[in-house]
Amino acid sequence: MKMYGCAWKEDGEYSVQVSEVKHGEKTTLTKLFKDWRQTATGWNFKSGEQLFIFRKQFNTEKEWLVWAKAVPFKLEEVKYRAGKEKRIQLTCKTRKKRGQNGTKKEATRRKTS
16 A cells, blocks of 8 residues: 555544545545544546545544554654654554564575574
């Protein structure tokens, strides 16, 4: 998936803007944001990609973080503190197990012996 998101908190609700959504990815997006309110949409005429903005209120910040870390695309949260913007990457990157010289094959070989 090429789409990515940017989130922010405003008036006690979280907003998520999802950009570069291709036509085939809309079903994934619909399932992921089924409990959210869609507040805006946009369209890039040249590329055919769409942009969506959703809003939802969470009971706790922990509940928000659990949801945000489960998102299958890159998601950053923008926080403003003391008038400065701070970007926090919420999605976790999966890491492949590697051998000493960085090859996956060596790590597999070590497991079997």
